[in-house]
Amino acid sequence: MNVLVVGSTALDSIKTPLREKPRLLGGSASHAAVAASFFAPVQLVGVVGQDFPRRYLELYRKFNLDLGGLQRLPGKTFHWSGEYEINLNNRRTLKTELGVFENFRPDLPESYRQTPFVLLGNIAPNLQHHVLDQLRRPRFVIADTMDLWLNIAKPELLRLLRRIDALVLNDSEARLLTGLDNVIAALPAIHRLGPPYVIVKKGEHGSILSAPKGLFLAPAFPLAKVVDPTGAGDSFAGGLLGYLASQPGPVERNLRRALIHGAAVASFWCEDFGLARATKLARADIDRRVRALERLIRTT
Amino acid sequence: MNVLVVGSTALDSIKTPLREKPRLLGGSASHAAVAASFFAPVQLVGVVGQDFPRRYLELYRKFNLDLGGLQRLPGKTFHWSGEYEINLNNRRTLKTELGVFENFRPDLPESYRQTPFVLLGNIAPNLQHHVLDQLRRPRFVIADTMDLWLNIAKPELLRLLRRIDALVLNDSEARLLTGLDNVIAALPAIHRLGPPYVIVKKGEHGSILSAPKGLFLAPAFPLAKVVDPTGAGDSFAGGLLGYLASQPGPVERNLRRALIHGAAVASFWCEDFGLARATKLARADIDRRVRALERLIRTT
Numbered sequence: 102m103n104v105l106v107v108g109s110t111a112l113d114s115i116k117t118p119l120r121e122k123p124r125l126l127g128g129s130a131s132h133a134a135v136a137a138s139f140f141a142p143v144q145l146v147g148v149v150g151q152d153f154p155r156r157y158l159e160l161y162r163k164f165n166l167d168l169g170g171l172q173r174l175p176g177k178t179f180h181w182s183g184e185y186e187i188n189l190n191n192r193r194t195l196k197t198e199l200g201v202f203e204n205f206r207p208d209l210p211e212s213y214r215q216t217p218f219v220l221l222g223n224i225a226p227n228l229q230h231h232v233l234d235q236l237r238r239p240r241f242v243i244a245d246t247m248d249l250w251l252n253i254a255k256p257e258l259l260r261l262l263r264r265i266d267a268l269v270l271n272d273s274e275a276r277l278l279t280g281l282d283n284v285i286a287a288l289p290a291i292h293r294l295g296p297p298y299v300i301v302k303k304g305e306h307g308s309i310l311s312a313p314k315g316l317f318l319a320p321a322f323p324l325a326k327v328v329d330p331t332g333a334g335d336s337f338a339g340g341l342l343g344y345l346a347s348q349p350g351p352v353e354r355n356l357r358r359a360l361i362h363g364a365a366v367a368s369f370w371c372e373d374f375g376l377a378r379a380t381k382l383a384r385a386d387i388d389r390r391v392r393a394l395e396r397l398i399r400t401t
Numbered sequence: 402m403n404v405l406v407v408g409s410t411a412l413d414s415i416k417t418p419l420r421e422k423p424r425l426l427g428g429s430a431s432h433a434a435v436a437a438s439f440f441a442p443v444q445l446v447g448v449v450g451q452d453f454p455r456r457y458l459e460l461y462r463k464f465n466l467d468l469g470g471l472q473r474l475p476g477k478t479f480h481w482s483g484e485y486e487i488n489l490n491n492r493r494t495l496k497t498e499l500g501v502f503e504n505f506r507p508d509l510p511e512s513y514r515q516t517p518f519v520l521l522g523n524i525a526p527n528l529q530h531h532v533l534d535q536l537r538r539p540r541f542v543i544a545d546t547m548d549l550w551l552n553i554a555k556p557e558l559l560r561l562l563r564r565i566d567a568l569v570l571n572d573s574e575a576r577l578l579t580g581l582d583n584v585i586a587a588l589p590a591i592h593r594l595g596p597p598y599v600i601v602k603k604g605e606h607g608s609i610l611s612a613p614k615g616l617f618l619a620p621a622f623p624l625a626k627v628v629d630p631t632g633a634g635d636s637f638a639g640g641l642l643g644y645l646a647s648q649p650g651p652v653e654r655n656l657r658r659a660l661i662h663g664a665a666v667a668s669f670w671c672e673d674f675g676l677a678r679a680t681k682l683a684r685a686d687i688d689r690r691v692r693a694l695e696r697l698i699r700t701t
Contacts, residue, residue, distance in 0.1 A: 188582050282488050286625040306606035309623070318697045320618045323609070325586040357700045397618045398698045400657045 102346045103142050106134040106339060107207050107232050108222020108245075110147030110171065114182040114196075115331055115374060117189065122329075125375035126157040128179065129222035129245065132332035133339030135379050136366045137220070138164040139387055140343030144213050146170035146232065150178040150201045160376065169210040174201040189327050190304065209235045218346040220338055221265070223247050226257035233264055241345060241352050243267040244296075245338055251277045259294060266352075267298035269338050275301055284309070288316075300341075300360065302334050310360055312353065319360035320398050322368035322390055329374045333367045336379075340366030340387075358391075365390040402646045403442050406434040406639060407507050407532050408522020408545075410447030410471065414482040414496075415631055415674060417489065422629075425675035426457040428479065429522035429545065432632035433639030435679050436666045437520070438464040439687055440643030444513050446470035446532065450478040450501040460676065469510040474501040489627050490604065509535045518646040520638055521565070523547050526557035533564055541645060541652050543567040544596075545638055551577045559594060566652075567598035569638050575601055584609070588616075600641075600660065602634050610660055612653065619660035620698050622668035622690055629674045633667045636679075640666030640687075658691075665690040 113127030130147045137143045144167040153173065161168055177200035185192045207228055217240035221229040229244055236242075244265045250258050251274060262268060268291065272284050279290040284301055288311040291299045301309040303321075310317040341363030348355040365387050372378045413427030430447045437443045444467040453473065461468055477500035485492045507528055517540035521529040529544055536542075542565045550558050551574060562568060568591065572584050578594075579587040584601055588611040591599045599611040603621075610617040641663030648655040665687050672678045 283625055283627070285623040303606065306603065307618075316623060316697055317699075318607075318620045318623070320698075323585040323616060323618070325583055327583070361700055395700060397616055398620075398700075399617075400661055400695060400698075 102218060102240075103144060103216045104137045104218045104220065104343055104346045105144045105146065105209075105213055105216040105236075105239075106130050106137060106220045106222060107146035107170075107229070108133060108220070108224055108335070109179055109202060110145075110149050111179040111181050111202070112153075113331060113375060114180070115329055116182075116184040116195075117329055118185065118187045120374070122374045124180070126160060127181065127332060127375055129224070129335045131161075131376065132335035132370065133220055133222050133342075134161075134166050135164050135376055136336035136339030136370070137343030137346070138166060139340065139366065139382070139384050140362070141218070141346040143167065143343070144170055144216055146207045146209060146213070148172040148174055148179075148201050148205045148207075150174060150176045153178045160380065163380070167212075170207070170213055172205075174204070176201040183331070185330070189330055207232050217241065218342050219243070220342050221245065221261075222335060222338070226250050226254045226261045229261055230257065230264070233261075241266050241342075243269055243338060243342055245269045245335070246274065248274055248277055262291075262295035265296050267300060268296040269300045269302065269334075271302045271304075271334065298356070302337060304330070304333075307364065308337070308360055310356060312356060314353065317357045317360065319357070319364055320394055321364050322394055323397070324368055324371055327371045330371050331375065333370045336370040337363040337367040339363075361391055361394050362387065365394055402518060402540075403444060403516045404437045404518045404520065404643055404646045405444045405446065405509075405513055405516040405536075405539075406430050406437060406520045406522060407446035407470075407529070408433060408520070408524055408635070409479055409502060410445075410449050411479040411481050411502070412453075413631060413675060414480070415629060416482075416484040416495070417629055418485065418487045420674070422674045424454075424480070426460060427481065427632060427675055429524070429635045431461075431676065432635035432670065433520055433522050433642075434461075434466050435464050435676055436636035436639030436670070437643030437646070438466060439640065439666065439682070439684050440662070441518070441646040443467065443643070444470055444516055446507045446509060446513070448472040448474055448479075448501050448505045448507075450474060450476045453478045460680065463680070467512075470507070470513055472505075474504070476501040483631070485630070489630055507532050517541065518642055519543070520642050521545065521561075522635060522638070526550050526554045526561045529561055530557065530564070533561075541566050541642075543569055543638060543642055545569045545635070546574065548574055548577055562591075562595035565596050567600060568596040569600045569602065569634075571602045571604075571634065598656070602637060604630070604633075607664065608637070608660055610656060612656060614653065617657045617660065619657070619664055620694055621664050622694055623697070624668055624671055627671045630671050631675065633670045636670040637663040637667040639663075661691055661694050662687065665694055
């Protein structure tokens, strides 16, 4: 089944302790959509400016993304610059130039409105609402968010939580959202805000799924070298939802393996800058790493 | 089969953001030995002073610890005071009074020298060597350590690593030992120093076993409330080794489930101060939590 991904489509200038890469293809929607495309047909919703390189459109097409929902507006593409600290766990935003993103209004083409699996990537909650308003009874909606919206748009975000199936967030966002320092204690508090499914991303420490039938502790794939973690969280969510869309049967039954698939995908994302590793990735590589992850957590 | 545990036997004065508990029974050997005793007969090696409360000897006896190797010397018992920060992840030592521990020389009673499973708890590496020198062909030796010995007794520690089967350490110690920031990259470097098994403790994020047959990622039991994490790492190692000693068949085959048992035991340790939760614990409680942990990582 199809997957709809909305979020930012951006140019990323990334500095790590070892290297610097200017104007890579980035943004939450780019990473999530490419990740999901390994499993299911993907419809992309985003906005780019007139400076958006033709080769990046070709990159989207290489992954068979439906670009009917990608607007091209007069002005510049959203540009983010960031720098990672030595251990790559902490990053610092150097510059954010919103460009055409400032006036982004995600209007969906008619062909997108019946899509069953929806990822509301990290954008302003009012835009996430606007997408939901145009959809006809989606089957499973995942929303991602960030600390910024928790700080400046909390009422809209809280209203969104009552309209989605699953919230994906990292541990510090879980603390910020609930005021609770213990992530396990924060989970029931987040469920009370609406979503029946909550997925907490913990980077190299894996992720936690909290579902009506209980918790699942998903591992991260152990990497001896991380080159650039940008987009790892987005590719995790995209891979997870793409896998769900590709599987028969109820979502609840497929969710644990979906987290494992998301973890496998995200690990590849960390192995090179931007989407560089993704362009050399085959579905068989992902499946191999999924099997490796399953062996890594087998108790016998 | 029997387990020998050597380490510190101390009085701990612990401050958490909510409470303060003076002169609890503590020390690496106390925690590890009590934890191991749920699975196998335990022989304790340690030293206490004349101020060591009789009720703590009774507590040891309640767990059927063999106290033939517990020396009682003129002077004061080792006393440690520490304070935890608000999230209980970081602690700060307020005071360390070595007392009789300063002259500790772990001489083993004859009845201890053939014990097959040995835990060299966190004490000076030269004392760990002294214990090994007295043992007749132990079957499996685990050593724990701490940053202090990495800083002040590295040559003795490096020599110890060539004499043991397994090293247990936390992620920051793994970095300090190898100079490598990435824990996964540090593992092969630690194996090259000697131990065929390395176990990295990551607190609430679980643990990693690195063995000749590959990695195992063990979960931590998700706790919504941690009261006092003191002794969690020691109880993890003790529970792990006690379980190993209780199982037939090769150690390699039982190690993954041993980490799960260690994790289950350690989670109870965090639920109250010192050994308070342990005194109310039954083997059936541990087994129930082991089964819960196994469900939490099942992918289907």
